[in-house]
Amino acid sequence: MRTKSPKIVSAALRLPKCPTGIQGLDEITDGGLPRGRPTLVCGGAGCGKTLFAAEFLVRGAVEFSEPGVFMSFEETGSELKSNVLSLGFDLAGLVRRKQIVLEYVYVERSEIQETGEYDLEGLFVRLNHAIDSIGAKRVVLDTLEALFAGLPNEAILRSELRRLFRWLKEKGVTAVITAERGREQLTRHGLEEYVSDCVILLDHRVNDQIATRHLRVVKYRGAMHSTNEFPFLIGDSGISVLPITSLGLNYEVSNERISTGIPRLDTMFGGRGFFRGSSILLTGTAGTGKTITASCFAQAAALRGERVLFFAFEESPHQITRNMGSIGLDLDPLVKRGLMRFHASRPTLYGLEMHLATMFKEIVAFKPAVVVVDPITSLLAAGTDAETKGMVTRLMDYLKGAGITTMFTSLTHGGQSLEHSEIAMSSLMDTWLLLQDFEGNGERNRVLYVLKSRGMSHSNQVREFLISDGGIDLVDAYIGPSGVLTGASRVAQAARERAEALIDNQEAARRKRELERKRSTLERQIAELRSEHESEETELERMDEQVGTQTRVLTAERTELARLRHADSETVKDRAPSKLKRGRAR
Amino acid sequence: MKTNAVRRTEAASRRRSAKLWQLRLYVAGQTPKSLAAFSNLKQICESHLNGRYSIEVIDLIEQPQLSRGDQILAVPTLVRKLPEPVRKIIGDLSDTNRVLVGLDLRAAD
Numbered sequence: 168m169r170t171k172s173p174k175i176v177s178a179a180l181r182l183p184k185c186p187t188g189i190q191g192l193d194e195i196t197d198g199g200l201p202r203g204r205p206t207l208v209c210g211g212a213g214c215g216k217t218l219f220a221a222e223f224l225v226r227g228a229v230e231f232s233e234p235g236v237f238m239s240f241e242e243t244g245s246e247l248k249s250n251v252l253s254l255g256f257d258l259a260g261l262v263r264r265k266q267i268v269l270e271y272v273y274v275e276r277s278e279i280q281e282t283g284e285y286d287l288e289g290l291f292v293r294l295n296h297a298i299d300s301i302g303a304k305r306v307v308l309d310t311l312e313a314l315f316a317g318l319p320n321e322a323i324l325r326s327e328l329r330r331l332f333r334w335l336k337e338k339g340v341t342a343v344i345t346a347e348r349g350r351e352q353l354t355r356h357g358l359e360e361y362v363s364d365c366v367i368l369l370d371h372r373v374n375d376q377i378a379t380r381h382l383r384v385v386k387y388r389g390a391m392h393s394t395n396e397f398p399f400l401i402g403d404s405g406i407s408v409l410p411i412t413s414l415g416l417n418y419e420v421s422n423e424r425i426s427t428g429i430p431r432l433d434t435m436f437g438g439r440g441f442f443r444g445s446s447i448l449l450t451g452t453a454g455t456g457k458t459i460t461a462s463c464f465a466q467a468a469a470l471r472g473e474r475v476l477f478f479a480f481e482e483s484p485h486q487i488t489r490n491m492g493s494i495g496l497d498l499d500p501l502v503k504r505g506l507m508r509f510h511a512s513r514p515t516l517y518g519l520e521m522h523l524a525t526m527f528k529e530i531v532a533f534k535p536a537v538v539v540v541d542p543i544t545s546l547l548a549a550g551t552d553a554e555t556k557g558m559v560t561r562l563m564d565y566l567k568g569a570g571i572t573t574m575f576t577s578l579t580h581g582g583q584s585l586e587h588s589e590i591a592m593s594s595l596m597d598t599w600l601l602l603q604d605f606e607g608n609g610e611r612n613r614v615l616y617v618l619k620s621r622g623m624s625h626s627n628q629v630r631e632f633l634i635s636d637g638g639i640d641l642v643d644a645y646i647g648p649s650g651v652l653t654g655a656s657r658v659a660q661a662a663r664e665r666a667e668a669l670i671d672n673q674e675a676a677r678r679k680r681e682l683e684r685k686r687s688t689l690e691r692q693i694a695e696l697r698s699e700h701e702s703e704e705t706e707l708e709r710m711d712e713q714v715g716t717q718t719r720v721l722t723a724e725r726t727e728l729a730r731l732r733h734a735d736s737e738t739v740k741d742r743a744p745s746k747l748k749r750g751r752a753r
Numbered sequence: 754m755k756t757n758a759v760r761r762t763e764a765a766s767r768r769r770s771a772k773l774w775q776l777r778l779y780v781a782g783q784t785p786k787s788l789a790a791f792s793n794l795k796q797i798c799e800s801h802l803n804g805r806y807s808i809e810v811i812d813l814i815e816q817p818q819l820s821r822g823d824q825i826l827a828v829p830t831l832v833r834k835l836p837e838p839v840r841k842i843i844g845d846l847s848d849t850n851r852v853l854v855g856l857d858l859r860a861a862d
Contacts, residue, residue, distance in 0.1 A: 270821070272824065272826060273824045274824075274826065278839075278840070278841055279841050279842075279843055280840070280841065280842040280843070280851060280852075280854065280855030281842075281843055281844050281851070282842055282843070282844040282845070282846050282847065282848040282851045282852050282855065283789075283790075283844035283845040283846060283847035283848055284786050284789075284844055284845045284847070285786065285827040285828060285829060285830075285843045285844040285845065286786070286827065286828060287826055287827055287828075288781035288782075288813070288827075288828040289779065289781065289813060289820050289825035289826045289827055289828045289830065290826045290827075291781075292781055292813040292814065292817045292820050292825075292828075293817065293820045293821065293825070293826075295817065296817035296818060296820070314826075317826075318826075318827070
């Protein structure tokens with residue numbers, strides 16, 4: 168990257184680079200090809216060597232105003248012009264404006280008779296003349312190996328080639344030399360022996376019937392470079408190596424939260440939904456409602472006035488809008504208003520890189536705030552696991568760098584562990600939602616839960632996922648001793664619980680009544696006892712009174728008797744009551 | 754019936770006598786190789802074409818643009834412009850036999 172940073176001093180000390188202008192290549196090579204030195208580009212037939220070379224020259228002339236010489240040993244000027252025209256390079260125009268010189272060198276062994284000593288000064292003179300005529304800074308030799316077929320004396324040829332490369336360096340031009348891939352060495356005739364500064368290997372492989380081109384910087388003397396093999400593709404604007412520019416992990420993040428489109432799901436994320444610019448993975452088996460969830464999210468975004476780009480790899484746009492219409496998600500007006508765009512293509516239509524490039528192009532053109540990829544697993548059909556992962560990484564890298572919120576849906580197949588079967592990309596995702604089928608009681612029900620969500624608190628609960636005419640809704644699943652219950656059994660369980668509660672209530676009321684009854688009985692008994700006691704008391708009093716009256720009567724009678732008998736002692740008065748006492752004690 | 758070889762010799766001698774030979778020698782500077790090529794050529798022409806030839810020497814250092822027309826890669830290169838077809842012989846022309854074959858002055862054995 169050409170940014171102003173403290174590194175700039177060391178960059179100046181390093182080898183001067185010559186930017187190719189080829190998308191992605193300059194990032195891999197940290198600035199381009201070695202300036203003023205030859206670079207060898209080798210590869211098998213049909214892997215894009217000539218195109219690579221042509222693009223190097225054309226971009227040099229157009230973007231960096233460095234004129235170039237294309238010396239072709241295989242294709243004539245007009246062939247070359249028409250070949251690269253299909254990729255959007257106007258070679259003929261550049262030749263007219265004297266920014267590029269096409270030199271077609273014709274070598275035919277049968278027309279050449281060799282007699283004695285010679286050298287290739289003629290070639291040097293031609294090249295020199297071509298370079299000087301336009302002040303070229305870049306040279307392409309495509310492909311020098313034709314000379315091996317044309318000239319019988321290999322010893323002379325080799326020494327002359329050595330001289331040629333030395334001469335090119337002295338001339339100070341940045342050269343690209345193409346060569347055919349050899350069986351045991353990089354090139355068929357060992358050209359790498361002479362070109363030792365930079366060697367780039369192009370390769371065209373077929374994996375599971377899908378062809379992918381790869382580029383690798385085998386050698387880059389005196390400079391840092393990426394040694395990995397990078398997929399590249401030839402699109403309608405030339406070569407792009409890794410259509411994504413950045414490979415770093417240094418994107419800006421946003422604290423803004425955006426709605427998931429499903430209110431209850433927002434609640435599961437602390438009531439505020441996803442982070443803007445995060446990547447969301449939605450996993451589920453067939454028919455769990457992935458597309459619907461994604462559509463809800465897309466619709467919510469579009470209704471907020473954000474642009475949404477929907478990549479559909481399984482259904483046609485019309486089918487999606489029709490199906491979503493059936494559950495009350497009306498996407499058509501959003502499409503018409505230009506807030507939503509569908510891009511549908513068959514995964515097997517072309518290779519992964521082409522998909523990536525197409526998606527990249529669509530994203531650049533539409534500038535969406537939200538991207539939905541439905542489903543990402545379909546792309547597995549277009550490449551191997553590792554390639555798909557690489558592609559997803561690059562896509563995500565780009566999307567995150569651009570601050571675009573992305574939802575990937577992913578189809579898992581029954582029987583596999585849901586958490587495991589992702590194309591190893593779950594670790595790349597910020598939020599992971601899992602949609603699952605629950606089978607039981609003769610029905611299938613959908614449940615949803617949040618497997619992870621970086622940087623926010625989120626619910627750990629399983630929610631039942633209901634799809635109705637009015638969209639989707641999440642309800643609490645019943646979790647009881649017999650596990651998670653959903654659907655009819657959840658409803659049945661709830662009814663059962665209500666019935667049980669009713670019975671409990673009735674029982675409690677009954678007991679209360681019983682208690683009440685007991686208490687009133689008790690109180691009645693108490694009252695009875697009390698009245699019994701009271702009656703006894705009254706009787707006692709009455710008896711006391713009776714006794715008192717009798718005593719008085721007796722005393723009076725005795726006194727009367729004593730008076731009659733003329734008793735002289737007072738003791739009679741005293742004795743009488745004690746006698747009476749004795750009687751009572753008895 | 755004449756043999757093929759005899760017929761070809763007759764045809765060759767007819768052409769030789771009928772037409773002027775136009776030869777062009779491309780060199781790059783006054784190098785020993787180019788000097789040798791020129792003297793070798795002169796010698797061959799004198800002994801085989803006595804007077805029915807013209808030699809044009811082109812120094813590519815002075816006229817580099819001319820290398821394109823005849824598709825010159827190696828120097829020295831001798832081009833037989835006439836009689837047709839055009840023939841190219843590269844090297845310092847030290848192998849007289851091969852020069853004669855290349856110029857179609859002698860049939861290849």
